[in-house]
Amino acid sequence: MKINLDKKFMINELDLPYTAIFDEITDTSRWSIHHRIIFPYQGKFYEAYYREGATEMQDESPWEYDETVECTEVELKEVKVKKWVIKED
Incomplete structure (x- = not known):
């Protein structure tokens, strides 16, 4: 389920x-750091993405030019992952 939160009021x-x-860095670019956040709202959890300036010279704030922020409902779920590791003798 997706919702749009009004930036001026709700955000x-x-x-x-x-x-x-929860806040994780998902990517970086020359001028920006890209984030994914999880937050509670009205008894449910949602994720949203935002960017901020990568240096003190980059004047970029989260959702700076957006009137609304699209958010997707998420849930916490255990996930098993396989990965390659160094073999022990």
């Missing part, structure tokens, strides 16, 4: 991205 009222319960 500011929830103090996102600062109050998010």
